[in-house]
Amino acid sequence: MDDEARKAKNRIIKEKGRETRLRHASMRPVVIELKLDLKCLNNAERDKLFLYFAECRWLCNYLIGLESDKFKNFSTKTRGITSLDKDGKPVARSLMMPAKFIQAVYSSLKQDMSSLAAKRRKTGKKNGKLKFRSSYDSIELNQYNDTHWICFGPGGNANGRYKNTVHIAGIKRPIRVFGMDQIPADAECANAKLVKRASGIYLMLTCYIPKHDGTAETEKKPGIGLDFGIKTTITTSEGEKFDISVQEQERLKGLQRKLARQVKGSGGWRDTKHRIQREYERLANKRRAKANQVYHDIVTDRGLVVMQDENIKGWHKGLFGKQVQNSALGTLKSKLKANENVLMINRFFPSTRMCPVCGHIHEDITLSDREFVCPACGYAEERDTKAAKTLLLAGGHEIACTLPEQKRTPVE
Numbered sequence: 228m229d230d231e232a233r234k235a236k237n238r239i240i241k242e243k244g245r246e247t248r249l250r251h252a253s254m255r256p257v258v259i260e261l262k263l264d265l266k267c268l269n270n271a272e273r274d275k276l277f278l279y280f281a282e283c284r285w286l287c288n289y290l291i292g293l294e295s296d297k298f299k300n301f302s303t304k305t306r307g308i309t310s311l312d313k314d315g316k317p318v319a320r321s322l323m324m325p326a327k328f329i330q331a332v333y334s335s336l337k338q339d340m341s342s343l344a345a346k347r348r349k350t351g352k353k354n355g356k357l358k359f360r361s362s363y364d365s366i367e368l369n370q371y372n373d374t375h376w377i378c379f380g381p382g383g384n385a386n387g388r389y390k391n392t393v394h395i396a397g398i399k400r401p402i403r404v405f406g407m408d409q410i411p412a413d414a415e416c417a418n419a420k421l422v423k424r425a426s427g428i429y430l431m432l433t434c435y436i437p438k439h440d441g442t443a444e445t446e447k448k449p450g451i452g453l454d455f456g457i458k459t460t461i462t463t464s465e466g467e468k469f470d471i472s473v474q475e476q477e478r479l480k481g482l483q484r485k486l487a488r489q490v491k492g493s494g495g496w497r498d499t500k501h502r503i504q505r506e507y508e509r510l511a512n513k514r515r516a517k518a519n520q521v522y523h524d525i526v527t528d529r530g531l532v533v534m535q536d537e538n539i540k541g542w543h544k545g546l547f548g549k550q551v552q553n554s555a556l557g558t559l560k561s562k563l564k565a566n567e568n569v570l571m572i573n574r575f576f577p578s579t580r581m582c583p584v585c586g587h588i589h590e591d592i593t594l595s596d597r598e599f600v601c602p603a604c605g606y607a608e609e610r611d612t613k614a615a616k617t618l619l620l621a622g623g624h625e626i627a628c629t630l631p632e633q634k635r636t637p638v639e
């Protein structure tokens with residue numbers, strides 16, 4: 228291909244990319260998790276898939292180790308690199324993975340470096356280099372139909388052998404996946420990530436779904452205040468309590484004891500370690516499921532949700548560390564923060580001490596008082612419910628005060 232032809236080709240690619248981005252802007256992105264059925268691969272293919280993760284790690288560490296001008300001039304056509312083995316001896320490696328993967332590792336590192344440099348410029352501090360990776364568990368598949376593509380239900384050949392499969396670049400055989408029914412019929416598949424976990428390999432596929440016109444405007448429920456406690460975790464201003472703790476299982480403790488007794492690096496030790504990782508993964512899944520469920524219960528059809536910007540990270544360090552860690556609280560809070568109907572109240576607002584009826588500040592209330600009784604007006608209420616009510620009131624007040632100002636901001 229001569230220079231002119233290449234330029235023309237690049238122009239077409241650029242134009243198509245812009246079209247796609249424009250179309251996606253009016254759609255809703257969702258990430259769908261599909262589990263790969265590795266049983267349908269033969270040993271060589273399975274090894275190849277796992278080797279991709281290892282090769283990405285070697286390449287990533289090789290690139291981090293390069294001097295800056297060599298890094299800048301790195302050609303993604305490079306196949307021969309060196310990496311260090313367990314004992315720190317350099318080994319020559321030859322990369323077998325598709326070129327797209329090499330480009331993805333390189334460009335994501337470039338991005339990391341430039342954001343690190345931007346941070347350095349901002350703070351003026353010399354905050355170090357990128358760290359070497361001991362594992363590489365997530366491979367970017369950034370071009371649908373090239374790095375990966377999917378065969379839906381009735382596709383494939385006549386006897387339906389290839390239906391519900393995914394193709395990964397470099398691996399000839401289509402791989403069966405679980406969870407295909409999550410993809411809506413009108414979804415458009417886009418980029419994905421190949422993720423390695425203790426329980427197997429997953430494809431995190433981004434899909435774009437057309438936004439449906441919200442013609443039937445559902446009636447909004449009244450606003451709600453949320454008090455994040457430690458014991459029951461969340462109390463609403465309507466007196467409802469959500470317990471979002473997830474118990475660490477006995478099995479996990481047993482496995483950890485077993486691991487401590489085993490010889491480090493032995494086959495049995497590795498086996499136990501893998502089982503522990505799976506337990507942690509299971510725990511994380513439970514936590515996420517719980518957070519999603521409670522989030523849905525709270526936010527659906529709500530016009531306003533008021534919560535306090537408490538410092539969960541601070542809790543982790545303190546007295547209640549264990550209890551907080553085993554709950555879905557952090558996940559839930561970040562989900563709530565991202566919602567536009569959620570109003571954050573400053574963490575120093577005295578939600579526990581203020582009476583929602585007369586505004587009196589009850590200074591003497593302690594952590595052990597489960598009941599709030601206002602010394603000024605005699606109003607009595609369960610402590611956490613009251614705090615949530617106070618927050619809701621404060622939120623309503625804040626909105627009433629700031630709304631006219633917001634209206635004056637320039638209209639697009």
Ligand SMILES: [Zn+2]
Nearest residue numbers: 582585601604
């Ligand atoms: Zn009062």
